[in-house]
Amino acid sequence: MNAYFFQSVDYEGSPTYVFAYVGIPDNASKDNPVPGVVLVHGGGGTAFADWVKMWNDRGYAAIAIDTEGKIPYQNITLKSAENLSFESVKHHGPINTSYEDSEKPVNQQYLYHAIAGTIAAHSFLSSFEEVDSSKIGLTGISWGGVISTNVAAYDDRFAFVVPVYGAVGMSGTSLKFGDLYNLYPRCAYLWDNIEILRNCKTPILFINWEGDPFFPVESTLKCSNAAMNAWMLLIPELEHGYWQGANIEEIFNFANTILQKMS
Numbered sequence: 081m082n083a084y085f086f087q088s089v090d091y092e093g094s095p096t097y098v099f100a101y102v103g104i105p106d107n108a109s110k111d112n113p114v115p116g117v118v119l120v121h122g123g124g125g126t127a128f129a130d131w132v133k134m135w136n137d138r139g140y141a142a143i144a145i146d147t148e149g150k151i152p153y154q155n156i157t158l159k160s161a162e163n164l165s166f167e168s169v170k171h172h173g174p175i176n177t178s179y180e181d182s183e184k185p186v187n188q189q190y191l192y193h194a195i196a197g198t199i200a201a202h203s204f205l206s207s208f209e210e211v212d213s214s215k216i217g218l219t220g221i222s223w224g225g226v227i228s229t230n231v232a233a234y235d236d237r238f239a240f241v242v243p244v245y246g247a248v249g250m251s252g253t254s255l256k257f258g259d260l261y262n263l264y265p266r267c268a269y270l271w272d273n274i275e276i277l278r279n280c281k282t283p284i285l286f287i288n289w290e291g292d293p294f295f296p297v298e299s300t301l302k303c304s305n306a307a308m309n310a311w312m313l314l315i316p317e318l319e320h321g322y323w324q325g326a327n328i329e330e331i332f333n334f335a336n337t338i339l340q341k342m343s
Contacts, residue, residue, distance in 0.1 A: 097170035108210035115215035122222025233276035289318035
């Protein structure tokens, strides 16, 4: 596994650089390329090396990115709770302020840069000759689920997408994200628009649980009904967390099934 910076869209007049961990399975080569996956963290998170390894152990190349212009501290894991990262040494995009940037131009908002960085991560992972660029998927946890759902609608290169907890269609609901979109209606239009999924053909598995304090199940259902090729999975007592959201066996089963159908 190696650490990289790859270039993303401009911010404040200069290109931004996204920190990432990339891991390639030992058996992968130019003549034996393997599938890949892009991994997107949520609020307070960063690029997790052990998340990359989790997918490497299952035969996938993987890239875990930091969406907030930060670099993880050494030995940070999915089970770490605090003091995960420090500010990047490279020029980066804005941090996540839970939509306090809603009145800024779109290209100065956090979600814009997080989505752009995720799309660029696909291109970067595709550049490795050991990776089959036609078989790169995407999964994100919490805010990463919001990002992944938007990416699925705007970039059809992904072979599969699995948003965990977060998605879109939360405006008007009673939980925390419903409150955010009520407070910042412009962001509801930009980043919570269920209509973006109507023409999305990418296979998507939306995952949630009925006790989640941030993302309502009704939104998960709306997303799975809106997308053209989607399923919904509810897991009782899942709990909200990085370790819990990354270790769902159905994510790997879904990825394997979709890729087998492509073969």
